[in-house]
Amino acid sequence: MLWNPLTNACAVVSAPAAGQQGRTIAGYAHPVTGRFHLLHSSDVTVSDDPDLVAPITDRILGARTDARTHQPPCMELTEELIEEIFFRVPTDEPAYLVRAALVCKSWRRILCDRGFLRRYRVFHSRTPPPLGYLHNLYFQGPIPRFVRTSAASPAFTTPPSLVHNKSWRALDCRHGRVLARTLKHDDRLVVWDPMTGDQKHLSVPAYPNGRSYNGAVLCAAAVSKDDGPDGCCDHLGSCCPFVVVFIVADADRTVRASVYSSETNAWSAPSPAVHVDHLFDDRPSLLAGGAIHFAIVGGKSILKYNLVGHRLLVIDTPPPPPPLPADFALDMVMTRTKDGGLGFAAVVGGCVYLWTRTQPTGGWAQHKAMETPNVTDDDPTTSGVR
Template sequence: MGASTIHDLPDDSLRWILLRLDSSLWLIRAACVCKRWRRVVTDGGADEGRAFLRLASSLHPPTVVGQYHIHTSGDHRFVPSSSPIIDGSRFSVDDFLDKDNQYLRWHVADCHGGLVLLSMTYGPCAGSVPNLIVYDPLTRKHRSISGLPTRNEQGFSYGTREVFLLDGDDGRISVSNFKVLHRHLTVARAATSCVFSRGNAGEWGWRLLSRRLSDEDLYPCCSLYAAGRVDGSLYLGLLESSRIIAIDSTSLVFSMVDLPTRVDTSLFRRRSSSFTVVHGAGGLGPTLPQRASIVHVCGEKLELFRRVQGSGEWVLEHIIP
């Protein structure tokens, strides 16, 4: 009797072994080993194949490839994660930007779906110089965005602005299919929101969001930051308030997230408060979906909220003093 090999394992055992691969790239490589492995990963019957990939996605949510850091010299340096499969040089943006123009200063405003949103923070903003650039580091494709709607006749913007990348109308994102949410906070602490997107006729342009649809009017003077993206929504934290709002990438409707927080939010001005929205594994069953969670850190306390499937209600799951 010959020695046993991995090919002698039944399909169910092989699936559990492949489910331990914590990188989608390694899963693709495993599917290329032989026809049987490919069938286990992708086929095995239509429903069974989708169940395997759904379970693999639930157990191993997407990891952060790396982070961009802006040095004092103005260079954007990409620091990859610890994974050895990442080539940090593939994500460089400095070889794309105009480094010879000393009056232009760019910074990475947001990253989503493999795209980088670059925003110009200093320099003449009139003429042919774009205000924003949506850039794909891997394909080197980009789209320049000019004509921000909050500018004076000299071409400069007063106050602060916040820009975020959103999915296209079909829930996907690429250089030719995206939205940019722009929120302008004036010196007088009044906020306006608009979106840059592609119209039905294929034309690109800005349009003002209806203020009556936006709960952010309750906090017009608060600065926003991206807390996370889950289930087609972008979650935005309010720096000057212990609150969080969500914007649907398709309908562009703002809604305040009602969290049963136990932290005394009246003290938020004396304590730092921040939110992070993440996807968590739903369990070991292949039919159990991922669940969304919100981590709230306020002062020296941490709260973990979980969204109930079906109702959309957020419940407090853990609190760590």
């Protein structure tokens, strides 16, 4: 049986046949992911009969209740103040909190508490810092596929299914999961949780004339939330269901989308088709305003997939700022605005330009620009704040 202390979810795994000798488990929760880990076992008779399983559940949950009320005799400060101290641990040093969890059981209990993790995030008023990034530069090159951005980032082990295949491409990374596609031999999509090592293999939806593709992975809770996933799910552990959006363009640039749901373990029927002028850009998609946005080569338009409604839409990107000609291919980056909508950013002449959607006309408003301190431009007519 597995028990997730954060959700109180219990599951019987590999239970021996009723009446046979089996083992009950006790363990601890990973302080970051909340995943339950086996610590030791003791022999008991295990049954898949719910009436017999329940006492084991109660025993584990009961032990947890006891731990909550247990006050360590050694702690000088109250739990409230210990929390205050943990709040001040820098967010870019996750190892500190993991080590702190090993100091004593009560510290571990504080750190594993979902409420604490939420308050920790609120205290630092921002999304958790990235631990690193995956790149597609070399399939077997000198640069590791996962590059750490913090000295204390975990050294993730790439799933054997990807290592053995050797040729694979990371399509997306969101809400604690990576979406990759194996390119040779066995064509599959792999959803991988680097923190837990869990992975799920999906068949690639069949599009016989497919020329270009891209994909996105996201927490299922984000689908029904227009204002983005923040607050609706904290993605602790791999227990929350996920959704994969896969888009394919035919040779004539007709695009359709298929959606996989881990809850139903099935792909949807293809969405109604739309037509695009160019194929997909390799850059990752953006989740904003209840839709996934995919970049298209040339940057003149983007493909929007509405999560509710299973519908694709092509929308034009903002025109480049004057004096650039309207057909100038500006390298724009999709961004998520403060209110959760779609925006764009681009650097022109040493200035960062930002665009947001104007309502209800649906045009683009350039409403903010700033000088970039690290980008220099020798031409004084094109630099400065606009």
